Amino acid sequence: MSSVDKAILAVIAQDVFITNIAISEKLTKSISTIERHIKMLKESHLLQRVGSKKTGHWKIIK
Template identity: 40%
Template sequence: KLSENAGYGIDKILGWEKLTGKTVTFESDMLISTVTYPLASTKDSRNAGENSGEIEKQSTRERLIALIKENPRITRASLSQQLGISSSNVQFHIERLKSEGIIQRVGSPRNGHWKFPSE
């Protein structure tokens, strides 16, 4: 059972590079393995520090909106894969956008599409 789970999540680890543009490094010896996730650089270094988490959220939010605009019928699973984030994180951002009135779901969950009421 341990060997079955040994490789679980490697695809998500490697997704870090897609998400941030930075390469994850692996170092290992007989006793310990280390995985290093370099932080993504922010475009505006003046806002680094306390607001860096907020910048990342805005970036994910902007990319989410752009993907929905490109394909209003896009699924949450596809958004999760393309953004390199979990489906629950996609759900969080979508719920927030819906509550702010930025996006709206039209039709059924299976056959519906996203709409931007302000456009």
């Protein structure tokens, strides 16, 4: 797991309702970078989106 992955999980742990845009602003990374890392975290079964894009939340799976 990369340092960006760990940072994304840390930010999500603080606010499970955070958006990809807000994550990219907090970490000063591009949105495409955040989306790519989130996709890898989902494929690795470390992160899950519960509900819709608008009203859903993140769930960190350990």
